[in-house]
Amino acid sequence: MSTPYETLTPSGKGLRITDRRITDFAPAEIRGLLAKYHWLSFKNHPVTVEDMIDYLPQYGQLTENDRRVGPVLKIDASKKDEGEVLLGQGFLPLHRDGVLMGYDIEIVAICCAQYENVTDGGRTFITDIENGCKDVPKEILDVIRERGIEGRPVDRYYTKPSDTWHWIPGFTELDGQEWLAIGFPYRKDEKPSWLLRIPGVEDERTTEMFEVLSSILMSERFCYYHAWEEGDVLLLDNRKVLHGREAFRGGPRRLANLQVLAS
Numbered sequence: 556m557s558t559p560y561e562t563l564t565p566s567g568k569g570l571r572i573t574d575r576r577i578t579d580f581a582p583a584e585i586r587g588l589l590a591k592y593h594w595l596s597f598k599n600h601p602v603t604v605e606d607m608i609d610y611l612p613q614y615g616q617l618t619e620n621d622r623r624v625g626p627v628l629k630i631d632a633s634k635k636d637e638g639e640v641l642l643g644q645g646f647l648p649l650h651r652d653g654v655l656m657g658y659d660i661e662i663v664a665i666c667c668a669q670y671e672n673v674t675d676g677g678r679t680f681i682t683d684i685e686n687g688c689k690d691v692p693k694e695i696l697d698v699i700r701e702r703g704i705e706g707r708p709v710d711r712y713y714t715k716p717s718d719t720w721h722w723i724p725g726f727t728e729l730d731g732q733e734w735l736a737i738g739f740p741y742r743k744d745e746k747p748s749w750l751l752r753i754p755g756v757e758d759e760r761t762t763e764m765f766e767v768l769s770s771i772l773m774s775e776r777f778c779y780y781h782a783w784e785e786g787d788v789l790l791l792d793n794r795k796v797l798h799g800r801e802a803f804r805g806g807p808r809r810l811a812n813l814q815v816l817a818s
């Protein structure tokens with residue numbers, strides 16, 4: 556399948572779509588593009604959160620729980636004064652959605668409802684793990700494959716208990732390939748949304764491993780940094796990419812997260 560659109564990383568993943576609204580696409584066409592490019596960035600043809608609430612159910616069941624208003628999780632820094640990192644302004648390291656919530660999520664849609672006066676960051680980033688992992692030393696991938704990781708919530712947002720570690724497989728299988736499935740840890744100087752360790756691996760070695768992983772997977776060879784404008788939509792295959800958020804100041808920065816559950 557050829558496409559008139561521009562890819563978003565030198566490794567050839569991500570697609571910038573500027574000539575149509577996402578809601579003008581049939582799901583089969585979007586699924587075809589996601590299968591090849593793993594994430595899509597829609598710009599210049601603004602859609603509202605309400606548009607996405609109407610549009611997305613044709614892809615599958617949407618996540619709804621008491622953290623959400625209908626299917627929408629508002630990410631608008633309204634909880635920053637309560638010290639919640641995810642719902643505040645802090646850095647979110649690379650992760651997959653749903654892991655500390657107990658959901659298997661296929662597609663994540665992030666829509667921008669408002670973006671004004673944001674200074675110092677605020678971009679959402681998405682990385683091409685399919686190609687990025689080819690540059691990661693084999694011994695690091697082997698440790699993650701053999702041991703997996705353990706995560707533990709700090710923010711009250713997550714539904715998994717915060718008084719215990721939760722094991723997470725290092726990779727998951729999909730479409731005949733393995734896909735890196737882990738979240739990344741926080742640096743010591745950052746307020747964490749979650750804690751992370753590798754069972755049986757010393758903290759110092761874990762830190763070293765993730766420094767190597769971050770230097771590769773967050774480099775602009777593999778990682779796309781999305782500068783938000785009102786009406787933008789990012790649509791990503793949650794099982795084939797990892798994503799995160801830069802810390803920021805200012806705002807209002809109001810995003811909405813909607814999730815399509817894997818069937």
Ligand SMILES: [Fe+2]
Nearest residue numbers: 650651652798
């Ligand atoms: Fe996320």
